[in-house]
Amino acid sequence: MTTTTSTTVQIDAPAERVWQLVTDPDWWNRADNGVVEVTGRIEQGEKIKLVSELQPKRxxxxxVAEMQAPQRMTWTGGMPMRLCTGRRTFAIASEGDRSCTFTMAEDFTGPLAPLIVKSMPDFQSSFDGFAAALKKDSEA
Incomplete structure (x- = not known):
């Protein structure tokens, strides 16, 4: 497994509020979070389409492979025959009634993963921007 990027931020809002935003396609589309567009329903078993500012033409x-409200969600995608599979995990750890820690990480697996990862842009600033937008909107 190759972890390419992760980010963590402390949010002064209940985990349920953070979960509400991270599972709302409308929030993804209006927030200043590094994402151009998300279409589809963010619900377990559903497919979504994501367009990132890093690659706006693709x-x-x-x-949506896993949802455990309000703690964890996992998205998967990749190449046929599992030549390269990406797994993005969103984790929300509650720290009492009014605060939580949000972590987002992306891992790649499969025989072509090392080559694919080398050809990808650096996600770190995008992930950090996403976490900052989620913090700002969750705390508003």
């Missing part, structure tokens, strides 16, 4: 179809 959309990625992803499956």
């Amino acid at each position: 959309g990625f179809t992803l499956s």
